[in-house]
Amino acid sequence: MxxxxxxxxxxxxxxxGGLELAAKLGRRFGRETVFLIDxxxxxxxxxxxxxxxAGTLDIHREGLSYFMLARDCHFTFLPGEMLALDRDKREISLAPVVGPDHEEVFPARSVEYDYLVLCVGSQTNFFGTKGADEYAVALDSTAQAERFRLKLLNELISTHKRAQKGLDDDLCISIVxxxxxxxxxxxxxxxxxADLHFYGVNTPGHTQQRAVRITxxxxxxxxxxxLPEKVSASAHALLVQRGVRVQTGVRVAEIGKHVIIDAEGKEYPSDLCVWAxxxxxxxxxxxxxxxxNRLNQxxxxxxxxTEDPNIWAIGDCAQAPWGDSGTYLPARAQVAHQQASYLYRRFSQELRGRPPQQHPFQFKDYGSLVSVGQSRGVGSLMGVLVGRSWFVKGVLARGMYMSLHLMHHMAVLGWVRTFTLALGRLLSKRAAPRVKLH
Incomplete structure (x- = not known):
């Protein structure tokens, strides 16, 4: 190594992208060369x-420890949040890491680098919409996803607070x-x-579960x-068929505690709002x-x-040109995956004392897949061998969507660990509740 x-x-x-790059480089060059910060x-x-x-995936079963990954993939993990960059000294500053009782676990530190790769992802953009910071929930992190899940659960099992406000008993969830x-x-x-009533989540005094209306x-x-119009139309039809109210051409102007107001002043009832x-x-x-750029990328x-020859950026935090089209690469997982592979080859050449590759990054769009429930999906696959796109839907599309997650695990853990992990999760799901209610 x-x-x-x-x-x-x-x-x-x-x-x-960042984890895949660290894992690949770490396995080849070792923990004294490769450092991952998160x-x-x-x-x-x-x-x-x-x-x-939604509560259909338990983060405590799904999450992978960076410390475990660092041990197995032979890179060094440094916990901390990046605060500043000193390009002259070639070092970055990390904020102190504090524990659950606000005790300092790791002090503020500076870390030197020869090469720096920034892949810090993205976060929700509220576009200055009034009330969005206060009343809308974003899904940028596991903590935010868990926050929404608990709010959803609390609303479903709450007592008569809605009845006391004179509101109907339906739970209105809005997704912007x-x-x-x-x-x-x-x-x-x-x-x-659909599964909540199996767990006794009913409104007091009612024999049926509380109705959930999703807009x-x-x-x-x-x-x-x-995405292509055929994918869009198929997803729209599936959602409407299953009871989702789909509102297009609606520009949200304000979000309140129990209401969403569009640019024309129309009001939509909303108990829970997710901003996406x-x-x-x-x-x-x-x-x-x-x-x-204007999106902080x-x-x-x-x-x-970047303009600094020792600093690169990949994934959602980078504005990268899309070939000669004059446009920029989209914020998609397959972009970050391919960029990580590109930089792995580039750094491998240089660390072995060879001239680095000279060809620019070229993104190959293999299409997009969207999950529309646990058993359905829709998508457009780019026929890179035959020069045309293929439309897929149903169980086939859902299975291919799930395979993308497995491919990510394979890039990090290898196929043997990924297979055993997938098998273990499949077996554990048979003994676990369909929806997490704790």
Missing amino acids: ANTLSKKIIIVGGGA KEHDHIWKPSLHEVA GGGATGVELAAELLEAS LMEGADRILSA AGIKAPAFLCHVGLPV LIVDAYLR
């Missing part, structure tokens, strides 16, 4: 957060944003609410507007001295490099 140049690679952010202690595949929010996250959350909530609100003229209408990179990137060239 030794390398000839004794360089130190610091990777900030343990999401899909403010969380556990990794979860971000596209799974809508399942955590008809992209993949919004669509998948709506479908997952349907799955969860998906999208500002464009169709949901999944970034846009993303931006973390704000601290605006203060590291590197060029960013670091501007990188075709080689994924």
Whole structure:
């Protein structure tokens, strides 16, 4: 595992791209060369957060410990949140890590680097919408997903507080944003609410479970507007068929405690609101001295490099050119996956004392898949061999969607560990409740 140049690679952010890069480099060059920094202690595949929010996935079973991954993949994990960057000294500053009782576990530190890769992901963009910070829930992290799940559970098992307010007994859930996250959350909530009555979650004095009404609100003229129209239409039909109220062409202007108001002044009842209408990179990137765009994303060239030749950025926090099209790469997991593989090859060459690869990063779009419940999905697969796209739906699309998660685990853990992990989770699900109610 030794390398000839004794360089130190610091990777900030343990999401899909950052963790895959750290695992691949760590297995080849060792923990004295490869360092991963993240403010969380556990990794979860971000596209799974809508399942955590609905209670159909238990984060305590799904999460992977960074410390365990560092041991198995031979990189060094440094817990902490990046605060600042000193390009002259080639070092980054980390905030202190505190425990549950606010005791200091790790002090504030500075970490030197030879090469720095920033892959700190993205967070929800409220676009300055009035009341969104206070009344809408985002799904950027496991903590936020768990927060929504507990709020949902509390609403379902609450006493007569709604009746005392003179409101009907239906629970109105609003999802602002008809992209993949919004669509998948709506479908997952349907799955969860259909099973709740098996666990005795009923409103006091009623023999039936409390009705759940889900409204998906999208500002464009169709949901999944970034995907082909056939995918959008199929997802729309599936959601409506299963009871979701889909509202397109609705631009949200204000969010209140129990209401959403659109730009035309129309009001929509809402007990719980999830915001899934846009993303931006973390704000601290605006203060590291590197060029960013209006979404706080670091501007990188075709080689994924910032204006500093020793700093790269990948994933949602980077604005990377999409070939010669004049557009930029979308914020998707497969982009981060391919970028991690590209940088792995680039650093491998240099750490072995060879000239690094000279060709720019080229993204291959293999299509998009969207989960519309536990047994259904829709998607468009790009026929890279035959030059056309294939539309898939139903159980086949759902199975392919699930395989994306397994591919991520394989990149990090290898196929043997991934197989045993998948088998163990399959068996444990047969003994676990369908919806987590604790």
